[in-house]
Amino acid sequence: MTTDAPQDAPQDAPKSYTYEKDPAAIYRQSFSIVRAEAELSHLPEALHPVAVRLIHACGMTDLPRDLAWSDDVTDAALEAFQNATQVFCDVEMVAHGIIRSRLPKACDVICTLNDVSVPELAKRLGTTRSAAAVELWRERLEGSVVAIGNAPTALFHLLEMVAAGGPRPALVLGFAVGFVGAAESKEALIANPFGIPYLVVKGRRGGSAMAAAAVNALAAGLPEEG
Incomplete structure (x- = not known):
C-alpha cells in the first residue's frame, strides 16, 4: 500500500548540508x-584545454591516457568553425550539449536522427537509425565538423560513405560509447586513410557529454565575433 502523505523525517536527519553554493567558486575549484x-x-599544449573539458564532463582524470588525435586536429577545428561550417551530431544529446554562443552565428548544429525519413531508410539499408541518419548529411558534409557521442554504427557508416567517394568532413570527434563496436569504430577512425583529422577516446568509454565538451573546448579557441 502506498500513500502520498508526507513522511516524518527521522529525528537524526540533517536539516542542512555543508557544500559549496557559489557557482564561480565551484567552477574554479573543479578545474583546479x-x-x-x-x-x-x-x-600537445593546444589539447590541454580540450582534455580538461573532457575530464570535467565525465569525472575521470585518467581519461587523457586513452585520447588519440591527429596532429592537425586543433588547426582543422578552428579553420572549420571560422568557415561557419555545420556541426553534425549523431544524437540530440550531443546537439543540446553544444554551447551555441561559442560558435559563429552562421554555424548550424544538426542532428537528423529524428527525421521522419530515417526509419524507412534504415530498413532499406539494413542498418541502424543512427547510421541511416548519417546519409542525410551528404549534401552539407564537406568541410563539416562531426561529433559522434553515442552510436558506433554512425561512425562506421560515415567512414564507409567517405570510402565510397562521398564528401569528406573537416574533422571527426569520435566518442562512441558502449560494448559492441565502440572501440572498433574509433580504431577505424584513427586508422582512416582519407586524411580526416580526428580526436577520439579509445576503448569503450565515450558519450554525448564528452562529444559536446570536445566541440565546446575546440570552439572556445575562436576569436570573438565583432
Missing part, C-alpha cells in the same frame, strides 16, 4: 582539481 590530478604532459 582536474589540473592537479590529471596527467597532461604527453598531450
